[in-house]
Amino acid sequence: MQTQQNKDVTTVELSRRLLEAGLRPSVQRLAVLGDLCHHYDHPTVDTIYSRLQPQMPTLSKTTVYNTLRVLCDAGLVRSLNIEYANQRFDGHLEPHDHFICTCCGRVYDLPHNRTADLPSFEDLGLQVDREEISYYGFCRECRDKQAR
Amino acid sequence: MQTQQNKDVTTVELSRRLLEAGLRPSVQRLAVLGDLCHHYDHPTVDTIYSRLQPQMPTLSKTTVYNTLRVLCDAGLVRSLNIEYANQRFDGHLEPHDHFICTCCGRVYDLPHNRTADLPSFEDLGLQVDREEISYYGFCRECRDKQAR
DNA sequence: CTCTATTTTGTAACCATTACAACTTTAAAA
DNA sequence: TTTTAAAGTTGTAATGGTTACAAAATAGAG
Numbered sequence: 001m002q003t004q005q006n007k008d009v010t011t012v013e014l015s016r017r018l019l020e021a022g023l024r025p026s027v028q029r030l031a032v033l034g035d036l037c038h039h040y041d042h043p044t045v046d047t048i049y050s051r052l053q054p055q056m057p058t059l060s061k062t063t064v065y066n067t068l069r070v071l072c073d074a075g076l077v078r079s080l081n082i083e084y085a086n087q088r089f090d091g092h093l094e095p096h097d098h099f100i101c102t103c104c105g106r107v108y109d110l111p112h113n114r115t116a117d118l119p120s121f122e123d124l125g126l127q128v129d130r131e132e133i134s135y136y137g138f139c140r141e142c143r144d145k146q147a148r
Numbered sequence: 149m150q151t152q153q154n155k156d157v158t159t160v161e162l163s164r165r166l167l168e169a170g171l172r173p174s175v176q177r178l179a180v181l182g183d184l185c186h187h188y189d190h191p192t193v194d195t196i197y198s199r200l201q202p203q204m205p206t207l208s209k210t211t212v213y214n215t216l217r218v219l220c221d222a223g224l225v226r227s228l229n230i231e232y233a234n235q236r237f238d239g240h241l242e243p244h245d246h247f248i249c250t251c252c253g254r255v256y257d258l259p260h261n262r263t264a265d266l267p268s269f270e271d272l273g274l275q276v277d278r279e280e281i282s283y284y285g286f287c288r289e290c291r292d293k294q295a296r
Numbered sequence: 297c298t299c300t301a302t303t304t305t306g307t308a309a310c311c312a313t314t315a316c317a318a319c320t321t322t323a324a325a326a
Numbered sequence: 327t328t329t330t331a332a333a334g335t336t337g338t339a340a341t342g343g344t345t346a347c348a349a350a351a352t353a354g355a356g
Binding site for chain 4: 206
């Protein structure tokens with residue numbers, strides 16, 4: 001669950017997604033987007049950089065930051081807002097929620113816990129584009145560890 | 149809505165809450181907790197500091213940080229996790245959701261959009277303590293501004 | 297092939313947050 | 327009271343994630 005992978009996303013598909021979003025499919029962009037589509041482990045910028053750098057020795061961390069911003073703006077990637085944590089990213093685009101262990105900080109995917117569509121707050125003058133549901137608590141590992 | 153206030157919370161009441169949480173009701177703690185209970189505007193650390201500093205010239209920003217952490221741990225205050233923003237705080241404790249304008253960054257309170265209690269993820273080994281629902285979009289002001 | 301816009305890179309700066317040690321205040325005991 | 331120890335506050339310095347910026351590299355158009 002945590003280290004779920006999805007190797008099905010080919011470079012061709014990634015390239016198509018970038019082009020569709022009006023972005024040039026550079027090596028770096030393909031690498032960053034690919035990393036997020038192949039690992040659903042909600043990595044930090046640093047994690048992404050560390051995974052890619054060995055294969056791309058000239059890669060700059062600034063590029064990872066820039067690329068992630070571009071990908072987020074294009075909607076190809078989500079950024080998660082997690083208490084007491086660095087920014088984290090998610091290449092998993094189908095609607096789903098997150099569980100954050102307040103003990104170890106790990107992030108788990110959850111099925112989207114919402115029966116209906118996005119609620120409307122038009123009466124308040126608010127146009128809702130996106131919803132983010134996060135649960136906080138203890139994962140099994142941390143509960144077991146604490147029990148001992 | 150945005151600058152909603154609640155002057156009904158007296159110092160005596162704030163003091164009682166602190167003591168009940170096992171915290172000494174120091175001047176600084178009363179001030180920080182009071183600020184968050186009197187303004188429901190989801191301030192940043194800096195905003196809180198700026199509001200209190202004029203009346204408390206010796207107040208240190210470190211104290212504001214320390215105090216907020218202590219208050220959060222005690223459950224007297226919530227911290228919000230908002231995309232592309234500094235940490236923000238909320239002294240409004242009844243369950244409610246938030247709307248964040250992706251244009252101006254303002255945070256609006258919403259009624260809690262959840263019919264049932266916290267869902268259970270026991271089957272996944274996850275013990276849920278807390279839920280956070282955030283909506284992102286455009287507020288009326290920013291929509292109007294963009295329309296022009 | 298040349299030119300120009302786009303993208304990437306590395307360094308330096310920025311700024312929110314935390315570590316730490318000194319100082320102050322408080323509460324309780326003597 | 328006075329003393330004493332614990333709790334709380336303060337300011338400075340360090341940390342570390344993120345961004346600004348300018349130079350270098352790259353890619354697509356003509």
